[in-house]
Amino acid sequence: MKTKTHALSFDGMGEEQLPIPKHKLHGWTHFMGLYAGEHVAATEFVIGATFVAMGAQIMDILLGLLIGNILAILSWTLITTPIAVETRLSLYTYLHKIAGGNMTKLYNWANVIIFTVISAAMITVSSTAVRFLFDIPAQLNWYPTDPWFVMVVMAVGMIVVFVAMYGFNAVSEFSGICAPWLFVMFPCGALVLMPALAESVLGYTTLSGWSDFIQIGSQSVWTGVNAQGEPGIGLLEVIGFAWAANTITHFGLIDMALLRYSKKKSYGLCTSSGMLFGHYIAWIAAGIMGAGTAVILKTSITSLDPGDVAFHALGLSGFVVVIVAGWTTANANLYRAGLAAQAIFHNYSLKQTTLVVGIVTVIVACFPFVFTKMLPLLTYAGLLVVPVGAIVFAEHVIFPRIGLTRYWVTYRKLIHSTPAVASWGAGLVFGFGLMCWMSCRSTTCSSRLGSLP
Numbered sequence: 001m002k003t004k005t006h007a008l009s010f011d012g013m014g015e016e017q018l019p020i021p022k023h024k025l026h027g028w029t030h031f032m033g034l035y036a037g038e039h040v041a042a043t044e045f046v047i048g049a050t051f052v053a054m055g056a057q058i059m060d061i062l063l064g065l066l067i068g069n070i071l072a073i074l075s076w077t078l079i080t081t082p083i084a085v086e087t088r089l090s091l092y093t094y095l096h097k098i099a100g101g102n103m104t105k106l107y108n109w110a111n112v113i114i115f116t117v118i119s120a121a122m123i124t125v126s127s128t129a130v131r132f133l134f135d136i137p138a139q140l141n142w143y144p145t146d147p148w149f150v151m152v153v154m155a156v157g158m159i160v161v162f163v164a165m166y167g168f169n170a171v172s173e174f175s176g177i178c179a180p181w182l183f184v185m186f187p188c189g190a191l192v193l194m195p196a197l198a199e200s201v202l203g204y205t206t207l208s209g210w211s212d213f214i215q216i217g218s219q220s221v222w223t224g225v226n227a228q229g230e231p232g233i234g235l236l237e238v239i240g241f242a243w244a245a246n247t248i249t250h251f252g253l254i255d256m257a258l259l260r261y262s263k264k265k266s267y268g269l270c271t272s273s274g275m276l277f278g279h280y281i282a283w284i285a286a287g288i289m290g291a292g293t294a295v296i297l298k299t300s301i302t303s304l305d306p307g308d309v310a311f312h313a314l315g316l317s318g319f320v321v322v323i324v325a326g327w328t329t330a331n332a333n334l335y336r337a338g339l340a341a342q343a344i345f346h347n348y349s350l351k352q353t354t355l356v357v358g359i360v361t362v363i364v365a366c367f368p369f370v371f372t373k374m375l376p377l378l379t380y381a382g383l384l385v386v387p388v389g390a391i392v393f394a395e396h397v398i399f400p401r402i403g404l405t406r407y408w409v410t411y412r413k414l415i416h417s418t419p420a421v422a423s424w425g426a427g428l429v430f431g432f433g434l435m436c437w438m439s440c441r442s443t444t445c446s447s448r449l450g451s452l453p
Helices: 030-037 043-053 058-087 091-099 099-134 148-166 166-200 210-221 235-242 265-297 306-314 316-344 352-366 374-401 409-411 417-451
Strands: none
Touching: 030 166, 030 265, 030 316, 043 099, 043 265, 043 306, 043 316, 058 210, 058 235, 058 265, 058 374, 091 099, 091 316, 091 374, 091 417, 099 148, 099 306, 099 316, 099 352, 099 374, 099 417, 148 166, 148 316, 148 352, 166 210, 166 265, 166 306, 166 316, 210 265, 265 306, 306 316, 316 352, 352 374, 374 417
């Protein structure tokens, strides 16, 4: 069968769903700023502290995060960007051409929900910083307990919705403005609290060299012992976490929506601004800030929220870091949610769908559970989205090489692709089944260890 790679139909689709024209493409600086702003986020305070609480060792952190984040950069560069540049389409449009309308609508609804909740979590995190300024108590329940917290969330969320409504250009420019400042503040916060850690370990507040840093890190930050006093995670877990943290956007191909604007395939390397700083330096800096704050307050790192850590590291400017970092990440995710919604409701513009999704996002952000359940949410989202990325990769990359026809569903005018639906279902069964098996195995091992004399 002769391979065909053209004849795509875009009838009835909105402007944002059409292939990106040449005059709207952007250079590498846009993507450096975009990825730096999105991945230097307020959640870095949470994830950096999580590695400490999970008992990682310092060398596993330094080496594992480097390897994992380089693998993530390569995933964007070798998988996501080539497909985005060759098609100039978002995943939402491309999937419609290869899987049919029924599966695509279900998938797009899943994306609307996923990125709405992620955006809401970012807004909630930003609001935890603002609450300090107004002496609003910490929101520890799944629902808000103070009406002023709701007002803060609405005020913070309005900025996110306003920026996301104006599309890719506004999101990338906003991130580009904020990113350089965020680059400076995270290392500064770690340096501010390093003397407190040095005094607790060495007995004095100065570091004479690299060996002192390793000693402080191994004894007071990444000790190899988790919050329960048991041996913590190892090198492979750290590598896997760093690589998989953004699985939904690179392996899942969600970032076709952003990278379709890039002039060259090599611009996938621009994700390094987010990975090597936001997911390497910022995670390490956040771990140091969290451990330092715990030493100062004489408490556990697990009881601190981003506002606590940012304030003790950077004072009032720390609040601004949390707010801005939350904004830059929420902007990109709300743009994705609005784009997925617009792929469902073709008769409405991106501004209209983003506004509606944004209103729902701000309402959800009022409930603190979206922040506390952030990591499980990303796990479930990855299991749901990544199999679809594999389906698109097979259609675009593998089919032409083995002589099969791309876009067969479109040519045949089918409402769905049975192989695509079956593949997605099989991926979900395998992914969630493996997760349940690992969870049961972990529980069984813990029970056996607990019964030992």
